[in-house]
């Protein structure tokens with residue numbers, strides 16, 4: 001494990017030798033979140049469920065390859081879930097051997113279909129043309145390709161409409177080089193804590209449960225993995241657990257803020273911090289940054305931090321962000337610009353002091369949930385932005 005950490009920290013240092021900030025990823029928290037969620041779901045379902053770990057979106061911003069390497073080494077999951085071919089390709093290129101399921105679909109060129117078949121990547125399918133192409137390629141390579149049928153039970157995005165699912169299965173039956181390994185669906189409002197949306201999720205589960213029985217009658221094989229539960233499904237809807245769970249955001253430490261998600265005490269795995277560059281003392285009324293949205297008080301000490309929206313820090317957090325510095329909450333002042341933001345300095349603040357943007361220090365914490373709430377978005381978006389920030393170095397650790 002330490003070999004993996006050292007290896008990827010070295011790569012990160014090479015990729016980003018002069019970071020503006022550090023995104024610390026605690027693999028111990030990741031391991032413990034996976035174990036807690038898995039044990040919880042097994043207990044609820046009284047089965048040994050499979051665990052698909054969604055690592056799409058660059059591991060929700062935490063770095064797909066290092067975390068997948070760690071999770072594979074520790075044998076913590078049965079599948080990695082990605083959204084697109086590119087991510088499955090990256091995983092196999094990094095020598096990840098664990099089954100990979102491409103949950104979404106992209107426009108696949110023939111060389112990509114060939115790669116999927118050759119490297120035993122599993123693909124969720126919701127249209128007949130892809131099914132045909134996969135079968136043709138598998139036949140050419142004298143192989144069987146594992147697919148998962150995606151059924152739209154109410155998500156209204158990818159997936160075959162539920163009413164067409166059985167005829168789709170009959171279509172799959174015609175293709176000799178395709179094996180129906182799994183059948184999946186996805187929830188649209190399982191994370192919303194109100195009775196109207198809860199009825200909708202239960203309806204999705206009901207449709208899927210009914211189809212499950214019918215599929216066993218129609219399908220060629222009966223060793224099919226049925227799966228539906230995202231984080232909210234896993235935590236709040238025991239009837240959604242079926243044979244495999246796919247919790248993403250909860251595994252990264254952000255369950256919804258009610259119910260079982262809270263009691264499991266999952267830990268956020270990522271922290272974002274930077275260091276103060278300089279402090280300036282301002283005259284009364286002197287404006288701070290673009291748009292002149294903050295005016296200083298007489299003699300106010302203001303610190304400048306070297307990260308901005310190019311580093312994944314959403315501009316919407318201007319004048320709202322409350323980072324932690326020297327064990328105290330402080331306040332961002334003025335607009336967050338591309339490369340800097342300003343914040344209120346204490347009497348003793350000095351250049352080099354650590355500024356925690358996401359993370360905890362003593363009794364204070366700032367979670368991706370907190371930041372998301374301030375700008376009317378979701379923690380997913382806050383975390384994913386960090387995965388695209390080239391000037392932020394990811395640093396992996398294993399801290400109990």
Ligand SMILES: Cc1ncc(COP(=O)(O)O)c(C=O)c1O
Pocket residue numbers: 054103186229230231232246247248249250
């Ligand atoms: C098909 C599918 N399954 C599972 C997940 C994981 O969802 P969550 O992060 O809400 O647990 C996602 C994420 O969007 C998804 O698209």
